[in-house]
Amino acid sequence: MTDAALIAGATQPSGPGHASGSTPKTLAAAKRLKARHAAEFRFRLYGRTAIIVALSFLVILLGRIVSQGWSTFVQNRISVAVYVDPAKVDARALNGVNWDYMISTAALAKLGLTDDDVGERSGKMSALLSPALGYDLLKKIKADPSLIGKTVTVDGPIGADAGLYYKGLIKRSTAEGDRRLDDAQLGWLDQLKAKGQVTSKFNTDFLTHADSTQPEQAGVAGAAIGSALTLIVVGLLAIPIGVLTAVYLEEFAPKNRWTDLLEVNINNLAAVPSIIYGLLGLALFINMMGVPRSTPLVGGLVLALMALPTVIIATRSALKAVPPSIREAALGVGASRTQTVFHHVLPMARPGIMTGAILALSHAMGETAPGLMVGMVFFSSDLPRGFLSAATVLPVQVFIWENASERAFLSMTAACIMVLLAFMILMNGTAIYLRSRYERRW
Amino acid sequence: MSYISKDPSNPSGSPMTTPERHQGDHADGVPEIRLRTAAIGAHADAPTGTLKVQAKKINVFYGAKQALFDVDVDIPGKAVTAFIGPSGCGKSTFLRCINRMNDTIPGAKVTGEVLLDGEDVNDRQIDPVTLRARVGMVFQKPNPFPKSIFENVAYGPRIHGLAAGKADLEEIVEASLKRASLWEEVKDRLNQPGTGLSGGQQQRLVIARAIAVAPEVILMDEPCSALDPIATARIEELIDELRQQFCIVIVTHSMAQAARVSQRTSFFHLGKLVESGSTEEMFTNPKDSRTQDYITGRFG
Ligand SMILES: Nc1ncnc2c1ncn2[C@@H]1O[C@H](COP(=O)(O)OP(=O)(O)OP(=O)(O)O)[C@@H](O)[C@H]1O
Numbered sequence A: 001m002t003d004a005a006l007i008a009g010a011t012q013p014s015g016p017g018h019a020s021g022s023t024p025k026t027l028a029a030a031k032r033l034k035a036r037h038a039a040e041f042r043f044r045l046y047g048r049t050a051i052i053v054a055l056s057f058l059v060i061l062l063g064r065i066v067s068q069g070w071s072t073f074v075q076n077r078i079s080v081a082v083y084v085d086p087a088k089v090d091a092r093a094l095n096g097v098n099w100d101y102m103i104s105t106a107a108l109a110k111l112g113l114t115d116d117d118v119g120e121r122s123g124k125m126s127a128l129l130s131p132a133l134g135y136d137l138l139k140k141i142k143a144d145p146s147l148i149g150k151t152v153t154v155d156g157p158i159g160a161d162a163g164l165y166y167k168g169l170i171k172r173s174t175a176e177g178d179r180r181l182d183d184a185q186l187g188w189l190d191q192l193k194a195k196g197q198v199t200s201k202f203n204t205d206f207l208t209h210a211d212s213t214q215p216e217q218a219g220v221a222g223a224a225i226g227s228a229l230t231l232i233v234v235g236l237l238a239i240p241i242g243v244l245t246a247v248y249l250e251e252f253a254p255k256n257r258w259t260d261l262l263e264v265n266i267n268n269l270a271a272v273p274s275i276i277y278g279l280l281g282l283a284l285f286i287n288m289m290g291v292p293r294s295t296p297l298v299g300g301l302v303l304a305l306m307a308l309p310t311v312i313i314a315t316r317s318a319l320k321a322v323p324p325s326i327r328e329a330a331l332g333v334g335a336s337r338t339q340t341v342f343h344h345v346l347p348m349a350r351p352g353i354m355t356g357a358i359l360a361l362s363h364a365m366g367e368t369a370p371g372l373m374v375g376m377v378f379f380s381s382d383l384p385r386g387f388l389s390a391a392t393v394l395p396v397q398v399f400i401w402e403n404a405s406e407r408a409f410l411s412m413t414a415a416c417i418m419v420l421l422a423f424m425i426l427m428n429g430t431a432i433y434l435r436s437r438y439e440r441r442w
Numbered sequence B: 001m002s003y004i005s006k007d008p009s010n011p012s013g014s015p016m017t018t019p020e021r022h023q024g025d026h027a028d029g030v031p032e033i034r035l036r037t038a039a040i041g042a043h044a045d046a047p048t049g050t051l052k053v054q055a056k057k058i059n060v061f062y063g064a065k066q067a068l069f070d071v072d073v074d075i076p077g078k079a080v081t082a083f084i085g086p087s088g089c090g091k092s093t094f095l096r097c098i099n100r101m102n103d104t105i106p107g108a109k110v111t112g113e114v115l116l117d118g119e120d121v122n123d124r125q126i127d128p129v130t131l132r133a134r135v136g137m138v139f140q141k142p143n144p145f146p147k148s149i150f151e152n153v154a155y156g157p158r159i160h161g162l163a164a165g166k167a168d169l170e171e172i173v174e175a176s177l178k179r180a181s182l183w184e185e186v187k188d189r190l191n192q193p194g195t196g197l198s199g200g201q202q203q204r205l206v207i208a209r210a211i212a213v214a215p216e217v218i219l220m221d222e223p224c225s226a227l228d229p230i231a232t233a234r235i236e237e238l239i240d241e242l243r244q245q246f247c248i249v250i251v252t253h254s255m256a257q258a259a260r261v262s263q264r265t266s267f268f269h270l271g272k273l274v275e276s277g278s279t280e281e282m283f284t285n286p287k288d289s290r291t292q293d294y295i296t297g298r299f300g
């Protein structure tokens, strides 16, 4: 068969001289082609379906978190002008004064009401306001005692339940007995709003305060700082140790049964459930080594143990990806092995190492179980001050608020998750940025 | 003519017409005076020179597999020696014995002696890192560091402490790039990445990097196999120039290239050295029938 005939046979089934031989062949080829296209189409369809399913789960998850959490970021504030009656204020014992009462009667007066004999009405009004107003007034008087006898305007968040009403999360349509505010209170809230006493703004308190028993005063800052301190410990321990381990294993260690065994073990460690690291940390760091519990230090130690295998694996694969020609080049001009690694291989592996390290860190930041095991379930209304002061971390804060009974904490749980996710997005974004920044062609 | 001489102090006689000394020539004892072969392919007068590298009974094993069998080769100084032979016959393996790059291959074992100026490179006294500064290497694929052109050349002198200061280093870089005939093309962009050059330029950069540490021997493993004919011609010209100052060993699959650039040729086959001799003799009058077959393209 000549070339020309071959081409004719392939392109023209009815070509001269080949009509009988090539037709069934071409038919079979067409059939195979059709089957291949169908298979490809089916596969693409499966892939798209999988993506759609995964995306819709993600959207549902995020949508639920955002729809639950958004209300935390809106804060309703009230300002009340209070006449500080010198008759009721003992300048020598300012702490003993019932400031809350003074404020709630002032708020009632704004609505043209006075307290009843048993103080029920002022109690109901007080429930609508945050104790923060009382503290604010006390602070102002302490700073300037000459304010006694004058009218002082205090400004602060309204109570959590009142806030829920303004945000539409407590509805008038619910039977009175089933909601935490009665009809009279709802009426007052409407009037206060109508009189322009109530404003709403972005809730910066949530981002700057530590935890509190009062939902309207509680914030994630304590947990965020705890997380940041913990992450610093994790980073300072896991990254250098992990990177150096990987460099040694990959570039210097002999390849024998022991290093193989080590490799298998490291890979398995990456899959050990985090609660086991928590137990290990409890036994090793707290009970044996006496590291103070509930602190970012001990949390960081445990999470560093957990992040180590991931950092090692990521670093090793980044080192493996460096072309051997670079090692040859460096060795060829007379660089020692250490120089080769530190001058050439490691810098080239840096984007991969950094990406892996940041992902390990953000993974560690999201871990709850180790934090629970080493006592980071901790209520503190103070911001943590250092590596040795008791602290909690963001995922544990989620856990704490999830278990809180007050309704307002439900939304705060979601809001805390949003803060945690924002942290993660920030870190992963950094990883992507670093990768594209340092990645070079070679 | 009898070039092969086991006695390093006995340079073969060759007519001296134009003695040439080059800038940067290493004064290592006896001044090497040699005729410059002006026209490529003219090897009638083989170069003079002492033996630079002498390999004796080299056997190399990769694990259980033996790659080289009792190889004896003599390599003269200030000349180009070509290694030819079919793929997998052990040319690269032998090359790596000279600068001990086989040390870096796990499972590789070398027996025998490689004498560099009469000193065994496998001696425990010899540090492979210092050895590799004396025996530079150029690889098949250009492999510049992903750093600037300047850094590529400056790296070797810097780690070996060859430059007294910044100005000195700049001088070395410039001289090396000039000797690699790359200076004119890159002098305005020394700070740009070396990986941004063309393949042929990269290979010359790599050669500049190798000569910047002032080696005595330069090993080149198929330096032109990734290059187009024009870039190849430039590298060949460069090699021809460099042999004034360096002992050059080149592995090549191109018979024409071996004939053009080398004064000595060794033919390897199945891990054994079949034949060594002056290039002219090897190409015109090989003693072994296998050499004959390979050169004429009958196998390989
Ligand atoms: N790192 C190694 N591990 C195991 N075997 C190797 C290794 N390097 C080379 N060999 C083997 O040693 C033999 C010689 O290889 P070598 O690379 O020296 O051949 P070569 O002559 O350079 O071939 P080519 O012309 O294809 O480059 C081959 O059989 C090869 O399979």
Ligand SMILES: [Mg+2]
Pocket: B091, B092, B093, B221
């Ligand atoms: Mg080779």
